Amino acid sequence: MSPSARTTAERYPERVTYDRADAYAILDEALAVHVGFTTDEGPVVIPTLHMREGDQLVLHGSAYGRFITAAAAGIPVCVTATLIDGVILGRAASHHSAAYRSVMVFGRARAIEDAEERAEMLGRVVESVVPGRLTGPRAARRPSTEEAHYTAVLTMPIEEFSIKTRAGFARDEPKDDEVETWAGFIPLTTSPGMPLPDAITGNRFPAPEYDPAVHRFRQDR
Structure with a gap:
């Protein structure tokens, strides 16, 4: 991709x-993104879970939230x-300093209006966070079209x-x-903790297992 005026360093x-x-690898590893846009009251940056599907970013949030309603109107977002x-x-x-990898994507988002398509996409967002959660042998219930009515889903081309x-x-x-102090690099990693079942689950079902290859918990059992 050729750099534009605002992506040129x-x-x-x-x-x-x-x-x-490389951009896709970072977006796939990151669990959340921050969405920036401007409002009449000034700039706003909102964190949200996301997923990448091909050359599209998928974002979701409350159907009545400021970010969703503003972005769905077609305003520029970052x-x-x-x-x-x-x-x-x-x-x-x-x-x-810090060692980091970051991606900035500029563009406009489009709201998914069809309730069935929106419910399906919400299920895929869950699957992107915990692969197998809705397709494994002990799958969670998928989103209904009624539930999707309260949650908006936006797609944004990665261009x-x-x-x-x-x-x-x-x-x-x-x-x-000659300054006598330690200098160097301290690595930081995200380490998963032990899954904690709720009162109803107890020890009846196996917990998801962490897969470092995708930086996610998998629900394969």
Whole structure:
């Protein structure tokens, strides 16, 4: 993809790329995104769960929420996914940083109006968070068209985007080589905890198991 005016980096351009496969990998690993847009009262940024389906982002939220009603009207939005991979410590405070991978997607979203299609898409959002949750041998109940009436679903084409990453160590200056402090990289990872059943479930059913390949819990039993 060729960069546009708003995806062209002015600072640290070496950190910015436009590879679609890399963008999709970040969007697929991220559990949530932040959606930014402007209102009459000023800018707003709202977090939400999402999924990617082909070259489309799928976003959802309350059918009466400010984000959904504004985005569904066709206003420009910016969707951002960020993964923090670690903390970078330098010898000078000004060179401390973070290791990260991020994607910004610009465009306009479209609301899915058909209730049956919306219910189906909501089920697929659940499946993207916990694969097998609605298709496994002990599947949860799928969303009904009535429930979908209260939850809106938007699709947004992934056309204009940029990726920005930061890795490695601090860019310390020679004048700080003699500063006697630890400098380096501290990795950060998201580690799943032990699933806790509710009072009705108890120990009757096996819990989902974490699959590091997709960074999700799977419901395959």
